[in-house]
Amino acid sequence: MEALLAIVIGVLYASGVYMLMRRSIVKLIIGLALLAHGASLLVFTAAGLTRAVPPVIPYGEKAVTAVADPLPQALILTAIVISFGVQAFAMVLAYRAYQTVGTDDLDDMKATDT
Amino acid sequence: MNSLIVLPILLPLLVGAACVLAWRYVAAQRILTLAGSIGYLAVSVVLLERVASEGIQAVQKGDWIAPFGITLVADMFSAVMVATTGVVTLVIVVYSLGSMDRPREAWGYYPLFNILIMGVSGAFLTGDIFNLFVWFEVLLISSFVLLALGGERAQLEGAIKYVTLNLVASAFFLAAVGILYAMAGSLNMADLSQRLGSAADPGLVTTLAVLFLVAFGIKGAIFPLFFWLPASYHTPPVAVSAIFGGLLTKVGVYALIRVFTLLFLNNVDYTHTIILWVGAITMVTGVLGAVAQYEFRRLLSFHIVSQIGYMIMGLGFFTPLAMAGTVFFIVHNIFVKTNLFLVSGVSHRIHGTYDLKKLGGLYRAHPWVGMLFLLSALSLAGVPPLSGFFGKLALVKAGLNIEQFVVVAAALGVSLLTLFSMTKIWAEAFWKPLPEGTETHAPGAGIGLMLGGIVTLAVLAVVMGVAAGPLFVLAQQAGEQLMNPAPYIEAVLRVRGAS
Structure with missing residues (x-):
């Protein structure tokens, strides 16, 4: 399972970076979203996959053995919420830029570079 | 006592929320923000005094025992940074009252500004690496909106570059935090410090260190990751440029x-050597970029990159004196860099342009503005007895002590080029006669507030030079605490949920 997820993460990163390098501003945002997903999945996988043992202590018992670690999932949840908000902003920004500049081609957005 | 560390985060949050509630009443937002920033400065000075007299302060919020729960720590370095933030915030708020245009004020400038300051304070005070990520996102999202607020073409184009590269940095940061947790099983920085010392796989720790270097390097604008900075920092209104240029990159x-x-x-020889050389190259490329510029604020933006190099170089030297010099230099640079941006705003107010070729004659028409610029510019270049000299002196001496002659030579050469490009601004904007065709406006309302902010920071640049001795003692305390993490770790892990 780890190997499969590692490949998925690799594909997400690769396609994210590829999209970032395209000239279209829409593809740029898709690239950012893919990168964020890749990073979230990386956190999930790196912390270890434990199947079918939820981190719940049955009533009356004190110690538990080998349960899934809930913390990475809490981290990912936070990261997903943040990236959701940021990407919503990025989309609005891209749309405003498209309206103002009149193109979605990043190569034409060079007014601040000189 | 415990609530003191929380206040620099809580106060801007409350003021920001109150500003949102007073959305239609811009005058109320102005008063709230001004009062809030005065309160923030007072709190930050009290915190600094407390840390100086009683040592490192730590608190566990939420009543979980460290290393769990929400850790806030103020060591000397954090406290100095928060106090510096307090000073700069108050100056920028006063300057904004005089210079911000009505539409931007009506569309949420003040709430965003307060949340930005909350994010900066949180990043300085947190003792938890994941919370650091969250605080970075808080300050980033407010800075995104502040940068784009107004919707001018240059702003939007600059914002796209700024947003993209900062989000890529955040993805790196998150991935690094995830791997760090997987390896060490903790997120509390004090706890991590102990666990990483005995890590099973030192090679992986070094890899992770470089991943963090890239993530923070993008946010802090080091070579070769700085390209978003000169493409975006000169586009928003000058008060926003000033807080970005002065404060935000220093969070990275x-x-x-x-x-x-x-x-x-674990592997200081390897990682800190990389940092040292990255710092040297950052200094040189930044200043060379600056020399070629003819846009007032873009020139200053390249100088930010160059001065980040000095700070990174101090971290690369990694001796107590170098760390003290770095802390002193960061504080000096926040004041002076902010002030230079503020002066560029005054020249824009008078002549309606940032283009150095179209500016001119400012010294003849407004000699006091010229003197204020000169104070900050000479301080930036490191001319004694102004503040920049002592920061650079400490860094150079630290470098000579460990015989890094090439890097020290680069630092001194960069100083000379800094002086050269500051002279260029002086010659173009202040000294040469005003070119034909450049319009001149009356400074108009609010110029007094703008100048008030500039005078304050210029006086601080002089005071930091004249009273460098006592202030450097604080920087030395900060440097010693940074070089010896044991008291920091003890302060955090000792707190047993007593909130």
């Missing part, structure tokens, strides 16, 4: 210094 530098003095000490 703060994070770099924090993780490379607390967490990644």
Whole structure:
């Protein structure tokens, strides 16, 4: 399972970076979203996959053995919420830029570079 | 006592929320923000005094015992950074009252500004690496909106570059935090510091260190990751440029210094040598970029990159004196760099342009503005007895002590080029006669507030030079705490949920 997820993460990163390098501003945002997903999945996988043992202590018992670690999932949840908000902003920004500049081609957005 | 560390985060949050509630009443927002920033400065000075007299302060919020729960820590470095933030915030708020245009004020400038300051304070005070990520996102999202607020073409184009590269940095940061947790099983920085010291796989720790270097390097604008900075920092209104240029990149530098003095000490020879040379190249490329510029604020933006190099170089030297010099230099640079941006705003107010070729004659028409610029510019270049001299002196001396002659030579050469490009601004904007065709406006309302902010920071640049001795003692305390993490770790882990 780890190997499969590692490949998925690799594909997400690769396609994210590829999209970032395209000239279209829409593809740029898709690239950012893919990168964020890749990073979230990386956190999930790196912390270890434990199947079918939820981190719940049955009533009356004190110690538990080998349960899934809930913390990475809490981290990912936070990261997903943040990236959701940021990407919503990025989309609005891209749309405003498209309206103002009149193109979605990043190569034409060079007014601040000189 | 415990609530003191929380206040620099809580106060801007409350003021920001109150400003949102008073959305239609801009005058109320102005008063709230001004009062809030005065309160923030008072709190930050009290915190600094407390840390100086009683040592490192730590608190566990939420009543979980460290290393769990929400850790806030104020060591000397954090406290100095928060106090500096307090001063700069108050100056920028006063300057904004005089210079911000009505539409931007009506569309949420003040709430965003307060949340930005909350994010900066949180990043300085947190003792938890994941919370650091969250605080970075808080300050980033407010800075995104502040940068784009107004919707001018240059702003939107600059914002796209700024947003993209900062989000890529955040993805790196998150991935690094995830791997760090997987490896060490903790997120509390004090706890991590102990666990990484005995890590099973030192090679992986070093890899992780470089991943953090890239993530914070993008946010702090080091070579070769700085390209978003000169493409975006000169586009928003000058008060926003000033707080970005003065304060925001230094949060990235703060994070770099924090993780490379607390967490990644397994392979100092390797990581800090990389940092040292990256710092040297950052200094040189930044200043060379600046020399070629003819846009007032873009020139200053390249100088930010160059001066980040000095700070990174101090971290690369990694001796107590170098760290003290770095802390002193960061504070000096925040004041002076902010002030230079503020002066560029005054020249824009008078002549309606930032283009150095179209500016001119400012010294003849407004000699006091010229003197204020000169104070900050000479301080930036490191001319004694102004503040920049002592920061650079400490860094150069630290470099000579460990015989890094090439890097020290680069630092001194960069100083000379800094002086050269400051002279260029002086010659173009202040000294040469005003070119034909450039319009001249009356400064108009609010110029007094703008100048008030500039005078304050210029006086601070002089005071930091004249009274460098006592202030350097604080920087030395900060440097010693950074070089010896044991008291920091003890302060955090000792707190047993007593809130």
